Amino acid sequence: MRPIFDPFVLPFVISMTFVLLYCIIGMIRIIFQLPKEDRRKFLRSLIYPKSALKNFRDLVNDCLFHTKIWKRKPLLGYMHMSIALGWFMIIIVGHFESITFSPLRGLEVPFMQKMMSNLYLPIFFRYFAIEELSLKAQIFSFLMDFFLLMIISGIFIAVVKKKKPKKVGMKRVTKFGIKEDMVRLSLWTIFPLRFLAESSIANIAGGSFLTKYLGFELVFGGNYNETLSMVFWWLYSIDLAIFMTLLPFSRYMHIPAEALLILLRNAGLKTTEPRKGYAVAEIYSCPSCGLCIDVCPMSEVKDNYKNTAVYFIRNIRKGKRRRDVKNMTEKCLMCGKCIEVCPLGIESLNIKIAQRKKTYYKIKSDFSYLERLQDYKTTRPQDDLSAHSQKTLYFAGCMSHLTPKITRSMTKIFKLANENFEFLDADGSICCGRPMMLTGKINEAKALIAKNTELIKKSGAKKLVLSCPICYKVFKEEYQLDGIEILHHTQYINELIENDKLNIDRSDKRYAYHDPCELGRAFGIYDEPRNVIDNIGLLTQGKSDRDMSACCGGSIGSLTMSMEERDEITKNTIKDLTLNQPDEIVTACPLCLKTFARLSPIEVKDIAEIVVEGLEG
Amino acid sequence: MDNVDLKLFNKIEALNPDINTCMACGLCTATCTAGNFTDMSFRKIILMLQRGKDKEAIELVKKCMMCGKCMMICSRGINTRNILLSITRIYNEEQNI
Ligand code: SF4
Ligand code: SF4
Ligand code: SF4
Ligand code: SF4
Ligand code: SF4
Numbered sequence A: 001m002r003p004i005f006d007p008f009v010l011p012f013v014i015s016m017t018f019v020l021l022y023c024i025i026g027m028i029r030i031i032f033q034l035p036k037e038d039r040r041k042f043l044r045s046l047i048y049p050k051s052a053l054k055n056f057r058d059l060v061n062d063c064l065f066h067t068k069i070w071k072r073k074p075l076l077g078y079m080h081m082s083i084a085l086g087w088f089m090i091i092i093v094g095h096f097e098s099i100t101f102s103p104l105r106g107l108e109v110p111f112m113q114k115m116m117s118n119l120y121l122p123i124f125f126r127y128f129a130i131e132e133l134s135l136k137a138q139i140f141s142f143l144m145d146f147f148l149l150m151i152i153s154g155i156f157i158a159v160v161k162k163k164k165p166k167k168v169g170m171k172r173v174t175k176f177g178i179k180e181d182m183v184r185l186s187l188w189t190i191f192p193l194r195f196l197a198e199s200s201i202a203n204i205a206g207g208s209f210l211t212k213y214l215g216f217e218l219v220f221g222g223n224y225n226e227t228l229s230m231v232f233w234w235l236y237s238i239d240l241a242i243f244m245t246l247l248p249f250s251r252y253m254h255i256p257a258e259a260l261l262i263l264l265r266n267a268g269l270k271t272t273e274p275r276k277g278y279a280v281a282e283i284y285s286c287p288s289c290g291l292c293i294d295v296c297p298m299s300e301v302k303d304n305y306k307n308t309a310v311y312f313i314r315n316i317r318k319g320k321r322r323r324d325v326k327n328m329t330e331k332c333l334m335c336g337k338c339i340e341v342c343p344l345g346i347e348s349l350n351i352k353i354a355q356r357k358k359t360y361y362k363i364k365s366d367f368s369y370l371e372r373l374q375d376y377k378t379t380r381p382q383d384d385l386s387a388h389s390q391k392t393l394y395f396a397g398c399m400s401h402l403t404p405k406i407t408r409s410m411t412k413i414f415k416l417a418n419e420n421f422e423f424l425d426a427d428g429s430i431c432c433g434r435p436m437m438l439t440g441k442i443n444e445a446k447a448l449i450a451k452n453t454e455l456i457k458k459s460g461a462k463k464l465v466l467s468c469p470i471c472y473k474v475f476k477e478e479y480q481l482d483g484i485e486i487l488h489h490t491q492y493i494n495e496l497i498e499n500d501k502l503n504i505d506r507s508d509k510r511y512a513y514h515d516p517c518e519l520g521r522a523f524g525i526y527d528e529p530r531n532v533i534d535n536i537g538l539l540t541q542g543k544s545d546r547d548m549s550a551c552c553g554g555s556i557g558s559l560t561m562s563m564e565e566r567d568e569i570t571k572n573t574i575k576d577l578t579l580n581q582p583d584e585i586v587t588a589c590p591l592c593l594k595t596f597a598r599l600s601p602i603e604v605k606d607i608a609e610i611v612v613e614g615l616e617g
Numbered sequence B: 001m002d003n004v005d006l007k008l009f010n011k012i013e014a015l016n017p018d019i020n021t022c023m024a025c026g027l028c029t030a031t032c033t034a035g036n037f038t039d040m041s042f043r044k045i046i047l048m049l050q051r052g053k054d055k056e057a058i059e060l061v062k063k064c065m066m067c068g069k070c071m072m073i074c075s076r077g078i079n080t081r082n083i084l085l086s087i088t089r090i091y092n093e094e095q096n097i
Helices: A007-033 A036-047 A049-065 A067-072 A074-100 A111-120 A135-163 A178-200 A209-219 A226-249 A251-266 A278-285 A291-295 A302-307 A309-317 A322-331 A337-341 A348-357 A368-372 A404-416 A434-438 A442-458 A469-477 A489-498 A527-534 A563-577 A590-599 A607-616 B007-015 B017-021 B027-031 B042-050 B054-061 B069-073 B080-090
Strands: A392-395 A421-423 A463-466 A485-488 A510-513 A538-540 A584-587 A603-606
Touching: A007 A036, A007 A111, A007 A226, A007 A251, A007 A278, A036 A049, A036 A251, A049 A067, A049 A074, A049 A251, A067 A074, A074 A135, A135 A178, A135 A209, A178 A209, A178 A226, A178 A251, A226 A251, A251 A278, A278 A309, A278 A348, A291 A309, A291 A337, A302 A309, A302 A322, A309 A322, A309 A348, A322 A348, A337 A348, A348 A434, A368 A442, A392 A404, A404 A421, A404 A489, A404 A590, A404 A603, A404 A607, A434 A442, A434 A469, A463 A469, A463 A489, A469 A485, A485 A489, A489 A527, A489 A607, A510 A527, A527 A538, A527 A607, A563 A590, A584 A590, A584 A607, A590 A603, A590 B069, A603 A607, B007 B017, B007 B042, B007 B080, B027 B042, B027 B069, B042 B054, B042 B080, B054 B080, B069 B080
Parallel strands: A392 A421, A392 A463, A463 A485, A510 A538, A510 A584, A584 A603
Antiparallel strands: none
C-alpha cells in the first residue's frame, strides 16, 4: 500500500492555489472595468447558445490547436500546439486516470483531504499509483506517455527557435530580460523532469513506451533508487511551483488571458480605454511572440524596431512612463500589419487610438468657417445625361487634389463610360476627418464628418465614388450616408469593366501593384484592382503583397516620424515592389502615389491613369 | 523690439528642430486644405511665431484640418503636421494675454 500524500506535492499545491486565485481576481477586475453596456453584452454572450458554441470552437482552435500560427509558420504552429494541446490533454487524461485508478478507491478519506488530493493526484499520479495490467490502464499509460512525448518534442523546437531563429523562419525575435529567461527555463524543464520522475519509478507505477521502456530501462538502467526518484519528484514539483508563481508576472500570463480575450472578442467588444478592461485583456494576452517585429515597416530604420507592437504592449504592461508609451503611440504608422500577423488578434491600434485620445490639447479647432459653406462647387459636365440615368457622385478628397493626375483620369473615365456623374469637390474639399481622428481629436473630426455628410446628402446621389483609401475607411466606418453606396475607384472601374462599359486595349506592359493599407488590410479590396490591371497589362509579383503589403512610408497615421525615417521605409517598399522588374508601379492611393513618386526609379501611376492609357492606347 | 516674447516659438523649436529649415517657399500654403476656405497658411504661422505674434498664429492654427498635405508637399521635409499639433498642445492662452 502506497501513501496518498507526500510533502513534495506542497510547492505545487500552494503555487497552483495562488495562480488560480490571481487569475480569477484579475478576470473579475477586467470585467468590472468594462463600460456598463459592454459588460452586459459580454455576460449575455456567455449564455446564448450560438455565441457559446462559437466560444467553444475558438477556444479549442486558438488556445489548443493554434491554427492561426499553423497557417503562417507550420513549424511554430506545431511547437505551440504540441505544448498547449499536449499539456491540456495530460491534465484531462490525467484527471480521468486518477479518478478511474485512484489510490483512494475504497478508502475512507475525510472530505477535505479528498478535495485536496484532487488538486495534486492527477499531476503526480504515478508517484501514488501501483501498476495495473488491465487493458484500460495500459491505454491510459500509453496516452499519458504519448502526450508527454508530444510536449517534449515541442519544447525541443522551442530550444532550437531560441538558438537559431532562422530555422523556424524568423529574422528577429523579441529580446527578454533575466526574469523571462528564468520563467522560460522553468517551463522547458517541467516536462523533462516529469519524464525523469515518472521513469524513475516505472517499475512500481507502470508506464508505457516512453517512461517504462525508454526511461526506466534505458535512462535508469532498469534500477530503482528511492532517493534518486524522490529527488526528481521534488524537483518536478518545485519547478512547477516556480513556473506557476512567476506566471502572472511573465509573458506566460497569455495562457489564461487569451481565453478571456477570446470570450470578450466574441461578445463584440473593443478597446475604448488604453489601460482598462478590454485593453488589459489584450495586453496580457500578448506572449511577446515577436511575429510583429519583422513585418513592421518601422523596423526598417535601425532603432525603431523598439517601437513595434510587441514592445509597445510590453511597455504599457510594465506601467512604463506615460511619456514613453505616448511617444511609441505617436510614431506608429497605423498601417495595421502587426494586427494582421498577430496570432492572438491583438488590436494594438485601438489601444493606440485610445491612448492618443488621452492627449490633452489646450487649443481646440475652430471650424465655424465651414458653416458659411453652403455647397461644394460641383462640375456637372454632362447635363444631358441627368434625365435618363442615376447620378454618380465623385468625391476626390483633399489628398487627391495633390495629385491632379488622378482626378483628371477619373473624369475621363466617367465620360468615356458615359456615366451621369457629378464631381462634387472639383474646387477643393473639406478633409474627410480621418487624419484628424488619427491625432485622437475625435470631436473635431466629427465636425468635419458632419459637414461633409450634409453636403454629400444634398446632392441626392445614390452612388459615391472615392479616390482616396483614407477617405474610404472613414466614410465606411463613421459616415452615416443612409442608402448611398460607397465605392473606391478601383471597385468602381472594375464594375465598369465587368459591365463592358470600357473598352481597354491590353498591352504587354508589366505592372507592380501596391496594396494601400486602408484599402487592402482594412477592407480586403485585393481582387478588384488586380482584375483591372489584368485587363490592361501584366501583373508582376512583389516580395509581399495583399495583407502583407508594406506601407509606402507616407502614412498620416504617424504623427512624429521624420522624413528621413519615412524615406527608408519608402525605399524598402519600392525595392520589394520592383522585385520582378515591372515597368511601372501602380497604386490606388494618392498619398502612396505621391510618396513613391519622390523616390522611385521607375514611373508610379494611379490605377485610374493606366486605365485611361489603356482606353486611349 | 528686443523684448518680443518668443517663449512659444522656443518651445516648439525644442520639440521640432526642423522648424528652422523652413525657407518660406509657400508650397504648404498653396496646397492647404483649410486654406481653400480661409486665410490659413502654415508658412504664415511660422513667421508669426518667429515674431512672437502668438495670438494671431493660434487663430490660424485653429482652422487646420490636420490632413497632412502640407507635410507631403513641403520642400524641406518638415513635419508640419506635428508642429501644428505641438502648438495646440503647448500654447496656454492665459499666460500670453
Ligand atoms: S501599425 Fe504598422 S507601423 Fe504600427 S506597429 Fe503595426 S506594423 Fe508597425
Ligand atoms: S502583438 Fe501579437 S504578434 Fe506581436 S508579439 Fe504580441 S502576440 Fe505576437
Ligand atoms: S498612404 Fe497608402 S501605403 Fe501609406 S499608409 Fe496610407 S494607405 Fe498605407
Ligand atoms: S494639415 Fe492643416 S495646414 Fe497642413 S494642409 Fe492640412 S489643413 Fe493645411
Ligand atoms: S512648404 Fe515647407 S519649406 Fe515651404 S513654406 Fe511650407 S513649411 Fe516652409
